[in-house]
Amino acid sequence: MSTTTTWLDLPDDTGYGLNNLPLGVFSSHPGAAPRTGVAVGPWVLDLAAATGDPVHATGTLNDHLAQGPAAWARLRSRLIEWFTDPAHREAVAPHLVPRAEVTMHLPVTVGDYVDFYSSQHHAENIGAMFRPGSPPLTPNWKHLPIGYHGRSGTVAVSGTPVVRPNGQRKEPSDTAPTFGPSRRLDIEAEVGFVVGAPSQLGTAVPVGAFAEHVFGVCLVNDWSSRDLQSWEYVPLGPFLGKSFLTSISPWVVPLAALQVARVDPPAREPALLPYLDDAARWGLDINLEVRLNGEVVSRPPFASMYWTPAQQLAHMTVNGASIRTGDLFASGTVSGPERGQRGSFIELSWGGTEPLTLNDGSTRSFLQDGDEVTITATAPGTGGGRISFGEVTGGIVPAR
């Protein structure tokens, strides 16, 4: 909880105290126009109504995000003042809506979606399974944060049904590929970064300018079909194995809420090229939890990531590629060194050879129709307590 005094009646463990204040897009009843809200305790503050600013009534965070870091800071200061000074209670309180009653929408209009591959533990696990006999890390892995573009048009808000994808699958014993529903449907538990302020084409964003461009953080489930992926991905990378759906949490936690969550990333060896030097310390102590049908199956630690989001942004733009408001880049699967910290089922079940045993005694390697996966996360908040990232969830429905 935050130690800041507030006239709001906030539970101690709310996760949505004045030290969090994530932004999202909600509608208060069916048919209502989606608008920007801020989560505080069990409520959503209707920012369009409370501020009267049309920038918050557009149905996407992009318009506010495009205003840049000074505007983000002004809004945050204003919210804290409103919630701490009882003089504002009368004006503000009528615009609080119970969070349990609202419908959440995709928070941003996504420009480009980039997915990195920045957990050494994950990369080593996947490399060992996908390229047996080769070193698990490719020679470039410790020199640059490997990433690729994903499909921005299929980034959807938490709760969107996950239709099991069809596609080409080829088992090692098959002489030719077959077509049908994926048999190895998986998750990737990730953390995503939402770009606010754009950059100019032809100009790199230095690693130190991370917080001038990135507004905040959400949770990402990069649903993955391992059988489609393994057949298609050489030589140009993952495509249909990933593009059917990427789910994100509806609340975007501002970087401003994560100052006390910043930690040193792991030691890097060999030394980095100067443009990737990250004295700025943008490792983040975010603890994820992955639940399958309500049961915790993994607790991936984001602090273990080899590459930080500041390095990812610097790398992504060092060739002059521009970023736009609403661009989303994700960390790649977060996997820690322990089995119970792996962020995907292919790792948790070691490619299906070591199925998980669930509480009801059943076993599971990949996702079945009807399964529901929910990822949650928390981080230390200013003033004590932990702030919540909410959740990203999705249920599997049969292939069409």
Next chain:
Amino acid sequence: MSTTTTWLDLPDDTGYGLNNLPLGVFSSHPGAAPRTGVAVGPWVLDLAAATGDPVHATGTLNDHLAQGPAAWARLRSRLIEWFTDPAHREAVAPHLVPRAEVTMHLPVTVGDYVDFYSSQHHAENIGAMFRPGSPPLTPNWKHLPIGYHGRSGTVAVSGTPVVRPNGQRKEPSDTAPTFGPSRRLDIEAEVGFVVGAPSQLGTAVPVGAFAEHVFGVCLVNDWSSRDLQSWEYVPLGPFLGKSFLTSISPWVVPLAALQVARVDPPAREPALLPYLDDAARWGLDINLEVRLNGEVVSRPPFASMYWTPAQQLAHMTVNGASIRTGDLFASGTVSGPERGQRGSFIELSWGGTEPLTLNDGSTRSFLQDGDEVTITATAPGTGGGRISFGEVTGGIVPAR
């Protein structure tokens, strides 16, 4: 030329007769609001003014494209009626602007950009150079049209300067990567397909529904840095080696103009899975020309492509991925079987080992600062003559 009679005074070899009628976004003078136009002969017809329909005044083709194929056909019929019946001359002629005087803009707001790899000749050439000692085609190549997502935010209109990208390069003799300007800056001469009507998430677009979703065709130069690409692309595919810029031609040629350009694609062996069966015959007899500083260096034949755009669309959506108005997918480098038909300098110079000799006696393997590359194309048009795709051009400026 078109045999259709028109009151317009069109040169025989215009390339922009009534059998073409490509759409683009133009402004008639600096500061004027960009709006939709149609190229006809040496003019642009201002569609916003001529139709009075605000859908053509938004500065992007997306709004008209989203109206779907019936609306595209109605507009096309109306334009042909206007240009053939002299009764319309008085109302229409005042809205014709000399094409040489307008500024062209990016025609569509690009949703997702996907780049395929559908020329067998190109894939075999690149495979032989990038993976010496392995079969040039990966085992999946003849079973599916390999593709990957590119960066939609750096798709720009023809004429945008090409800033030489910086990045990590590692020569085989280097013990570690170095950082600096790309030394192997290249082109990829491609043909792009612009999506008009969207599809639903979770639902595949059948190969036969190509023309219900795709509005038209443009030229694409997928600028490529071969040194950045070769170091980064294993295991997740091209990223910074491509993302700095993709240039497209400003005029989008409707599929309706390409009916007589349709040809059978090459015979495919092994047989295709049913979802890729393409009885619809969407091979296209488009002849490309690549000029370096005005000199023709290659004439790639699009009719030689192994995979058709209808197959690419069917594959791209077979996993349930949705398409949006403005999505762009490109063919991949178009290379024919002959040396003079290769669509990239890495192929034309065979990785720099066989530099091109230019007319002035100089040699060239990759692009130098100050170079300008222009890609043009034509196809057979209804009624005889050839229709023009205009051009996509770009000049190289030094790294920043």
